[in-house]
Amino acid sequence: MNPPLRIAGVYMLVAAIWIWCSDRAVNAWVSDASLRAEVQTFKGWVFVLATGVLLYWLIRRDVRRLQQGNHRLRVGREQALRVLVSAMDVRHQETGQHSERVARMATELARLDGVHGHALDELRLGALLHDIGKLALPDTILTKPGPLGEAEWALMREHPRIGHELLQQVDFLRGSSEVPYGHHERWDGSGYPQGLRGEEIPLAARIFSVIDVWDALITERVYKSAWPEDRVLAYLREVAGSQLDPRLVELFLAHYATLKQAAVPPELAPLQSVA
Template identity: 50%
Template sequence: MTTSYYRTVLVYLVFASLWIYFSDAVVASLFHTPEGITQAQNFKGLGFVVCTSLLLFFLIRSDFNRINDVNKQLRKSYDQTLEGWVQVMDIRHKETREHSLRVTRMTVKLASLMGIEGEKLTYIGRGAMMHDAGKVGIPDSILIKPGPLNEDEWELMKQHPVIARDMMQDIEFLKPSIDIPYSHHERWNGSGYPEGLQGDAIPIAARLFAIIDVWDALLEKRVYKEPWPEDQVLFYLQEQAGIHFDPQVVDLFLANYEEIKAAALQPSVF
């Protein structure tokens, strides 16, 4: 980046030097009266300001474009690293390798249907990808236990959103994506965790993701359960509108179900 600064200064210096040399030569050859020389010098000064302003505009825009390209590549590298790390987590949780990618694609699609776009959509995608990041702090004896958890085990399991928040809140790249990892176990009626938030107090990203996460969990075979039939899963989601889920989100999900489900197979995550 320092090289770019030097280049800008050098181009400006060369241009200014050439302008002064040749413009002075032109004025000297074309104008011979004091009045004519004064008027020409005034126009020369105005032309210099206009031309150097345009030159600087294009040089600075070029530098900004290069910086943006570097930032895009950097963000892409971060996202690819994140994707690889999350797939390793899925394997550790004894879930399918595509679990996190699948629910991320579907959540992004549902969010876009809700009218969310731009950077907010990217934050939701990263949050969905990181939804179970806090489980790195949960012992395997609890995480992949084949039977039901006892009370103490369940209380420890309920700490994984807090662990995720503590992991992400000091990382600038991930901080805007905390809502899903921290709040996707909240319930519309206030019976969820970790804060017992209710209704619209639950971040919209978490409300969107919750229905996708439960849909995927019920359809998939897990170490502690067999998969449910698809029609039974959809009936359950509708039944839980206003209890577990935001009713508006349930309606949107069911109204666009085939389109959202198809998004799970798309090659792009965000």
């Protein structure tokens, strides 16, 4: 029996027993008509109070069960996404759990910028799945050790659109598709795939772009060596206002130590830090 029917059934049973028993008790013990009317009124208020308490307990119990079920569903859903993301990182030959790392950092930068609640959750999932569109690209492009040719770059530039279309097919990920779709747009309008400029680019995508550029430069990739940290930070300052939102670059640099710490998996945070 589903929860609403069970609650209604219990309520009706308790009400029927109470009315039947209490009416007979009052009629048997109270002979005065005026006093009987007062007792019936009092009995009615007792019934309202008692059933109200009972209904509250039943509803709270079922709501708690539903919340627990929803929590287990969310946890299972995110575990499945993380397995997919881990497989993507392996295929792309990314190192150090790239997608998880940039998702944690982007979430922290967004929090520092005042993003919270549902919007923060959408950004976090979008950051985690930012490269999902690359699933449609061949390995010869994804893992090519040298520069891409013109035709290869044309294919590579399709992955934000593909990622957006994939996430639009999943109800709970539609709001997260802004990050995959917009994280290669540039502040000056020279990015892809839409050529958005400035604040036309969704905030979630602008936040993630700062993190993604930092991570791409500071880590080793199949096509490049890792840059020294001071060179990476200098580059971020250089492209603020052209490639990246200058306000967000300033925020990133102001809280750089905090953001680097956010990059460390929680289970490793007391043991090490990211260089």
